[in-house]
Amino acid sequence: MTTSHAGPLPIGEDDLQAWIDERLTPARRAEVEAWLTAKPETAARMRATAAQRLVLRGTLQAKHDEPVPARLRVSNLMAANG
Amino acid sequence: MTERLLPRRLAGMLALTAGYADGATLEWVGGPLDGSYRGRAAIGSVWSRFAQAQRPLQSRVGDIVESAKPRGHKLRHVSDGETGEMAALIELHIPALRRFAWALLRDGAAADDLVQDCLERAISRWHLRRHEGSLKPWLFTILHNLFISGRRGATRRGPHQSLDHEEADGLAFADPVAGSAVQARLMWRDALAGLAALPEEQRTVLLLVGVEDFSYEETARLTGVPIGTVMSRLSRGRERLRRLIDGRDLSRDERTSLRRVK
Numbered sequence: 001m002t003t004s005h006a007g008p009l010p011i012g013e014d015d016l017q018a019w020i021d022e023r024l025t026p027a028r029r030a031e032v033e034a035w036l037t038a039k040p041e042t043a044a045r046m047r048a049t050a051a052q053r054l055v056l057r058g059t060l061q062a063k064h065d066e067p068v069p070a071r072l073r074v075s076n077l078m079a080a081n082g
Numbered sequence: 083m084t085e086r087l088l089p090r091r092l093a094g095m096l097a098l099t100a101g102y103a104d105g106a107t108l109e110w111v112g113g114p115l116d117g118s119y120r121g122r123a124a125i126g127s128v129w130s131r132f133a134q135a136q137r138p139l140q141s142r143v144g145d146i147v148e149s150a151k152p153r154g155h156k157l158r159h160v161s162d163g164e165t166g167e168m169a170a171l172i173e174l175h176i177p178a179l180r181r182f183a184w185a186l187l188r189d190g191a192a193a194d195d196l197v198q199d200c201l202e203r204a205i206s207r208w209h210l211r212r213h214e215g216s217l218k219p220w221l222f223t224i225l226h227n228l229f230i231s232g233r234r235g236a237t238r239r240g241p242h243q244s245l246d247h248e249e250a251d252g253l254a255f256a257d258p259v260a261g262s263a264v265q266a267r268l269m270w271r272d273a274l275a276g277l278a279a280l281p282e283e284q285r286t287v288l289l290l291v292g293v294e295d296f297s298y299e300e301t302a303r304l305t306g307v308p309i310g311t312v313m314s315r316l317s318r319g320r321e322r323l324r325r326l327i328d329g330r331d332l333s334r335d336e337r338t339s340l341r342r343v344k
Contacts (some may be wrong), residue, residue, distance in 0.1 A: 013314070013317050018298075052273065072197055074168070082240035
């Protein structure tokens with residue numbers, strides 16, 4: 001996602017997704033955000049979507065942080081399967 | 083130095099390191115190669131320098147410790163512990179695998195069965211994995227493939243399996259932003275319910291990218307579709323989830339499925 005010499009690339013759906021995922025380079029993010037200021041409705045949807053991503057991550061983090069069941073220990077699996 | 087330019091025997095030396103685990107270390111004590119080397123690339127370069135200095139050498143790496151140990155030098159090749167190392171490397175990823183499996187299936191026991199199948203396959207195919215890639219995408223690819231083939235073989239339980247309420251209630255919600263606990267509860271309930279109402283392909287991509295932090299390229303490889311498809315699934319899935327949770331623009335189907343999972 002580099003800026004071309006002929007000026008910024010048009011904003012694409014992939015830029016918007018990468019904005020939500022916080023994966024844009026600072027330069028590209030600035031371009032996307034400048035583009036969004038002219039489109040308040042899109043900007044609001046984007047913010048809502050970004051918030052949702054964080055909610056989903058937060059929700060599923062609890063599953064991630066659970067203790068791993070003993071049956072999933074690699075050593076136990078190897079012992080069980082010879 | 084590329085493998086192509088090396089004499090055949092030397093190229094073979096490099097290929098031998100393919101069996102090493104990610105975290106293999108080589109400690110070479112004394113002499114010009116003195117030092118500690120970590121990882122296949124570093125160890126491979128030591129072996130090739132050693133081979134150049136020692137040629138002709140027709141030994142396998144496993145034998146080098148014994149047959150070609152430089153006199154007066156202590157050579158310790160630490161990859162015997164590969165079994166333990168494999169276990170440690172794989173286990174690092176189990177929490178994320180469980181999270182992904184649970185989010186796909188929303189059934190704790192079924193999710194852990196899927197993870198167990200994935201781990202058993204990973205263990206038995208450990209020697210087959212592509213070493214230049216990292217371990218996490220490899221494990222997720224195995225799990226995703228097992229999930230897909232399991233879905234294909236399973237008796238259809240309908241496109242929208244009901245949310246496992248007991249499981250969901252057991253999940254604590256950690257959101258520093260949400261105001262009240264009640265509101266937070268509603269938010270995450272909605273997030274899970276909305277996720278459950280998405281088509282499977284969209285849900286998978288949303289999870290791999292948005293929760294498991296795979297790059298778009300990795301997600302494309304992992305799910306076996308072009309990157310453009312990943313982006314469009316991501317975009318459509320997120321938009322649909324947003325509309326589901328906002329409660330606006332619901333199609334009749336979406337309303338029904340959302341009620342069913344709530």
